Amino acid sequence: MILLPAPMATSPHTVASCAIQASGSIDGDRELQNLNLVMGSTRRGTIVTGDGAMPRVDRAASPAGIIDLTVNRPAIDDFQQRLAQSLPALSSDPRFGQMQExxxxxxxxxxxxxxxxxxxxxxxxxxxxxxxxxxxxxxxxxxxxxxxxxxxxxxxxxxxxxxxxxxxxxxxxxxxxxxxxxxxxxxxxxxxxxxxxxxxxxxxxxxxxxxxxxxxxxxxxxxxxxxxxxxxxxxxxxxxxxxxxxxxxxxxxxxxxxxxxxxxxxxxxxxxxxxxxxxxxxxxxxxxxxxxxxxxxxxxxxxxxxxxxxxxxxxxxAEAILKAQLAELRARHAIVTTILAGHSFSADPRCMFLWLRLPAPWRCEDFAANLRAHGVSVMAATAFACDRQPVEHAVRVNVGCASSREELATALRIIAATLNDRPRALAGLV
Incomplete structure (x- = not known):
């Protein structure tokens, strides 16, 4: 029996192959190898390879309908493809024997x-x-x-x-x-x-x-x-x-x-x-x-x-992934400077987040709550406060967290529109 990792995108042919393999036929194993999804090796069994197309990371931690810009993460998913390619080679490394020690x-x-x-x-x-x-x-x-x-x-x-x-x-x-x-x-x-x-x-x-x-x-x-x-x-x-x-x-x-x-x-x-x-x-x-x-x-x-x-x-x-990450961040920074033009923020084209200062009368918690009601999640300044002293009314926006440039642009337009709006009560208080 061959177990494929859940994130792997499997075609109907792959699913059929797994069914054949489960029935005990070696033809299924050969078909998976022909699809470059597994490789066979004496004494190592059948290994899932990284040669097939890898899907974008599923950022399922965010509630449905929310663009989550709260997490500090790289803007690209090169890691996933590189990992799939590298894992089969680890066992041939001379240091692999030390893994159990x-x-x-x-x-x-x-x-x-x-x-x-x-x-x-x-x-x-x-x-x-x-x-x-x-x-x-x-x-x-x-x-x-x-x-x-x-x-x-x-x-x-x-x-x-x-x-x-x-x-x-x-x-x-x-x-x-x-x-x-x-x-x-x-x-x-x-x-x-x-x-x-x-x-x-x-x-x-x-x-x-x-x-x-x-x-x-x-x-x-x-x-x-x-x-x-x-x-x-x-x-x-x-x-x-x-x-x-x-x-x-x-x-x-x-x-x-x-x-x-x-x-x-x-x-x-x-x-x-x-x-x-x-x-x-x-x-x-x-x-x-x-x-x-x-x-x-x-x-x-x-x-x-x-x-x-x-x-x-x-x-x-590692250096190649870093270079790809920086290239993507530069592209996203250009989107930021275009959509948020005229607003006060600190950013760096090499950084995966920006610091957005809020105009009066916005307070950072209210702004974050209003944004979330419109489908975008950011971090209010108070989340980083080490004590109870007042902090500036600002939010951290993680540009690397969006699943694509298009999603980032959508979120930034919502942010820009909210900046130009006035605070609104999300619930009545008596």
Missing amino acids: YQPPEGPAWARRAARKWISLNGFDPSEDDIVVTSGAQHALLAVISSLIEPGDTIVCDRLTYYGLIALAQMFRFHIIGIGSDEQGMSAAELDDICGREPVRAVFTVPSMHNPTVVTMSEARRRELVGVAEKHDLVIIEDDVYGPMLGTHASALITLAPARTYHISALSKALAPGLRVGYLTCPPGRALLSAEAVRTTAWMPSPLPLLLATRWLEDGT
Whole structure:
């Protein structure tokens, strides 16, 4: 019996073949091979190949009739086709035999060597001894937090910040203080002021295409921030998951303060969120402490995704997917600038989301609710607030989340029309 994965588009001939195969005839197997849907191999059985046309990813998590622009995901689905093509070849890799074995918590040496190629896209080349491989960026952040931060400690971050940090604060019971930012990034002056008034253990920042405001921190601001961290002996947690998409950009904070910076990179934003592989670069001599956190939380990074990611970094597949992703984002950015012309927003043609500022009298929650009533879902600014301080009335719109350029254009037209409308009550209150 042959089991085909549910997402695979099967023709009537394929269905017929499966029925024949189920009845015990070998002709069905031959027909599937002729259709390039499976391949036979001695000792490996029948393998579903990736040579047939692959369907677009089913984004079924969204309710029917809703265009979901809330999720940070790549704008293309090259990953699916590449994965189908790559899986049959994994078993011939010399490292495949290690898939059933325990691995070092920091990841096998071959995975850390390949990681250097991806991390170099952030503008530096670390020693593999300083790299800890994790199951994604959130796992890397957890490894840093759990190994360095005690209950009651304080971490300073942007007032609008990555929700994963907020969730960890609730879990590990440390405090978060949000500070302001401007067009150059997080305010170094405000960080200095906070540290002068109360003890702060670390600063968390997303310096490249900050989520959700899209701001990329200037070189001058990075150096100011590092200066404050050195003055007050702060740990720097640099979430640089969008860095590989920027190309040439300002210095990574870890290159300015290598002895106090933990740098996080991952494959999920540029390649696919389902590929849970992250890379944590630690200060010299500190990797074993973070690796112990990986051992405690997951024992080790899962070796099969590591092998796939490593092969893609070695053979250029990862770079090819990244280039295709950037090309699609540029095309979508052109749609954004056309349809939202005249409105206030921050965007970057290399970024998968934009930050849309709302005109008065719109409030961000009301705008998001009205949009959803018209079939479009976005994230209100309050979803990123680390505390109860007021935030600007804006929404994050994920241009990569739409299933096509046409769907994106439809959603943007609804957004533009809503911006030009006035707030309307969705339900009566008595």
